[in-house]
Amino acid sequence: MSLVNLAHVCSHLQNASKARLGLTSIPVSKMHVNLMLGLQREGFISSVTLGGTTPPTPFLLQDQIDPEEHSDMAQKLAAEPWAAYPSAESPSGNLLGGREISYNVKVPQNPARRRLWLGLKYWNNEPVLKNMKLVSKPTRRLWLTSEDLGRITRTREAAYVKGLTHPGECMFLTTDRGILEARECVERKLGGMALCRVY
Amino acid sequence: MSVCRPVRCLFASASLSKPSASAAPKRSFHASAPRAARKRRPHYPSIKAEDLKLLNQAAETQYPKYDTSETALLEKRYTPAQIAAIKAAETAIDSRDLLTQSSRRTDPWLLPYEDDMSEVDPVTDHAEKLDPSDIPGSHDFQDVNEEERDEAITFIANENLAKMFPDGLPEGELSVETQRQLEEAMGTAVTQAVLDPRASFRVKNRHAAAALSDPRHSIVMPDIPRIDNRMVRQTRRLSSEEAEDPRQKRLLQYLNWDKTKLRSIKVKTLVVHGVTNQTRMGKIRSMYYLTIAGNQAGLLGVGEGKSVEPDEGRKQSVMAAIRNMRPIPRYENRTTFGDLECKVGATKVQLFARPPGFGLRVQHLIFEIARAAGLQDLAARTPRSRNKMNVIKATWEALCNQKLPDEIARARGKKLVDVRKVYYGGSVH
Numbered sequence: 040m041s042l043v044n045l046a047h048v049c050s051h052l053q054n055a056s057k058a059r060l061g062l063t064s065i066p067v068s069k070m071h072v073n074l075m076l077g078l079q080r081e082g083f084i085s086s087v088t089l090g091g092t093t094p095p096t097p098f099l100l101q102d103q104i105d106p107e108e109h110s111d112m113a114q115k116l117a118a119e120p121w122a123a124y125p126s127a128e129s130p131s132g133n134l135l136g137g138r139e140i141s142y143n144v145k146v147p148q149n150p151a152r153r154r155l156w157l158g159l160k161y162w163n164n165e166p167v168l169k170n171m172k173l174v175s176k177p178t179r180r181l182w183l184t185s186e187d188l189g190r191i192t193r194t195r196e197a198a199y200v201k202g203l204t205h206p207g208e209c210m211f212l213t214t215d216r217g218i219l220e221a222r223e224c225v226e227r228k229l230g231g232m233a234l235c236r237v238y
Numbered sequence: 239m240s241v242c243r244p245v246r247c248l249f250a251s252a253s254l255s256k257p258s259a260s261a262a263p264k265r266s267f268h269a270s271a272p273r274a275a276r277k278r279r280p281h282y283p284s285i286k287a288e289d290l291k292l293l294n295q296a297a298e299t300q301y302p303k304y305d306t307s308e309t310a311l312l313e314k315r316y317t318p319a320q321i322a323a324i325k326a327a328e329t330a331i332d333s334r335d336l337l338t339q340s341s342r343r344t345d346p347w348l349l350p351y352e353d354d355m356s357e358v359d360p361v362t363d364h365a366e367k368l369d370p371s372d373i374p375g376s377h378d379f380q381d382v383n384e385e386e387r388d389e390a391i392t393f394i395a396n397e398n399l400a401k402m403f404p405d406g407l408p409e410g411e412l413s414v415e416t417q418r419q420l421e422e423a424m425g426t427a428v429t430q431a432v433l434d435p436r437a438s439f440r441v442k443n444r445h446a447a448a449a450l451s452d453p454r455h456s457i458v459m460p461d462i463p464r465i466d467n468r469m470v471r472q473t474r475r476l477s478s479e480e481a482e483d484p485r486q487k488r489l490l491q492y493l494n495w496d497k498t499k500l501r502s503i504k505v506k507t508l509v510v511h512g513v514t515n516q517t518r519m520g521k522i523r524s525m526y527y528l529t530i531a532g533n534q535a536g537l538l539g540v541g542e543g544k545s546v547e548p549d550e551g552r553k554q555s556v557m558a559a560i561r562n563m564r565p566i567p568r569y570e571n572r573t574t575f576g577d578l579e580c581k582v583g584a585t586k587v588q589l590f591a592r593p594p595g596f597g598l599r600v601q602h603l604i605f606e607i608a609r610a611a612g613l614q615d616l617a618a619r620t621p622r623s624r625n626k627m628n629v630i631k632a633t634w635e636a637l638c639n640q641k642l643p644d645e646i647a648r649a650r651g652k653k654l655v656d657v658r659k660v661y662y663g664g665s666v667h
Binding site for chain 2: 081082083160162163165167204205206207208
């Protein structure tokens with residue numbers, strides 16, 4: 040488990056955000072996948088898809104509807120606004136007519152040709168993920184206890200790790216229960232090896 | 239052998255050749271006249287004996303010594319020790335000095351008590367005050383009715399007029415000047431009569447009636463004295479005298495503000511230096527100004543100005559700073575939202591949010607900026623270049639471009655909660 044690849048991923052995500060890319064890919068490893076899912080859970084990235092060397096078909100929540108259908112839908116919604124939400128009768132389909140389309144993504148047989156495709160997020164003309172840095176380094180791993188993490192999440196320094204002082208800053212750790220966010224670790228009283236900090 | 243000796247011999251022979259009665263040397267090595275030759279003036283004017291006699295007489299008549307009847311009166315009032323002190327004071331001050339150096343006040347604003355006013359003594363230098371217990375008899379009074387009031391006003395006005403014209407009112411054909419004076423005096427007399435308490439209240443007790451118009455019984459504090467000296471007169475400016483600055487007028491229009499609001503803005507020029515423009519004709523020197531402006535409640539602006547005229551450049555920068563004011567988000571109205579960092583040129587400024595009561599532990603430029611913006615708890619580092627202009631610009635940029643928690647929450651689609659605010663029930667500020 041080398042952190043060199045993770046360092047490359049961190050830099051790549053920062054660069055991709057700066058370049059305002061919508062979709063980018065990183066090499067696949069179990070740690071990368073779990074970390075990216077953690078990032079998605081925290082809302083830093085929009086989608087995580089396993090795919091090949093070419094980007095997967097863009098993920099669409101809804102297919103487009105005709106302009107004629109639009110006016111019908113507007114009338115219906117004005118009468119029954121609750122129809123916008125999924126109900127017991129139609130759990131997937133709702134009045135808005137959107138049907139979630141899931142394309143089958145071709146994943147190459149050869150693991151070396153597999154890539155993890157990430158959807159990046161932007162808000163108010165600013166990338167959501169602006170800064171991503173390693174805490175542990177390939178030559179110096181840092182393990183943090185839950186007490187340390189308690190201090191760190193409360194913006195204090197502990198075990199040579201600076202506190203999470205930026206607004207909305209997150210730190211990810213690899214623990215024996217998987218890759219978790221620092222606050223989650225504090226909640227579950229878990230310690231682990233610090234991977235990276237993101238804001 | 240000394241070289242000086244022949245020279246001395248030379249001088250000695252010169253002085254020997256012409257012996258003089260005075261001890262002062264004839265020959266001098268200086269251009270200025272010898273001290274003895276300068277005309278001596280006494281440090282005090284010479285007073286002739288006759289004048290002195292006159293002065294003595296005047297002093298004695300003006301400030302006579304206590305005679306026996308007066309000392310007898312003093313003995314009734316004062317203890318022997320106090321009398322000894324009074325006598326010592328009498329002998330210490332020469333009555334001739336009193337006559338030549340002191341003067342008695344006769345102006346209408348003369349104080350009702352004796353003081354030389356050379357210094358203010360907080361204990362004794364209060365105007366005399368009397369309270370209701372000093373009025374003998376009943377303190378009752380009634381409000382007058384309309385008729386009584388008119389009657390009283392007429393009476394008091396007549397009384398006042400009689401004081402102003404002791405020889406009686408001028409009668410017959412009057413000149414324009416006298417007519418005007420008379421009208422003015424009548425107006426004054428009626429105004430004074432209306433303001434007189436006797437026109438508003440009916441009092442049986444004579445002492446209580448007197449107390450109504452006695453300033454010693456007034457509960458109203460006397461006005462703070464208007465200080466009037468040369469300095470004040472030069473610096474005093476009326477609003478009408480103030481020149482209307484067209485630039486300021488345009489700024490007010492732009493901001494849609496009035497002058498009072500503009501006055502509440504704190505402005506400080508932090509950087510001043512000269513700059514030169516090299517042209518074919520030569521160097522053109524001008525002054526550069528960088529000014530910050532803030533309302534100490536979350537508005538902050540930075541403005542630059544440059545002009546050949548120093549005053550002009552300064553004004554330019556002030557106006558630009560006020561025009562450039564932008565809102566600064568403040569956490570609990572005291573510090574920033576988390577740590578901030580901004581880089582301008584080679585200057586990097588790092589700002590750190592700090593707990594309440596921490597203070598502004600920052601360098602002087604950032605201190606001024608934080609004070610103008612109304613931040614109270616802040617720490618900062620400028621790890622790289624400390625160019626003054628860039629430090630100010632970077633700090634301003636950092637403060638303006640803060641990421642707010644609700645913005646982050648919207649961007650990530652997560653719920654973010656200010657734990658401090660929740661814990662203290664929103665009563666932190």
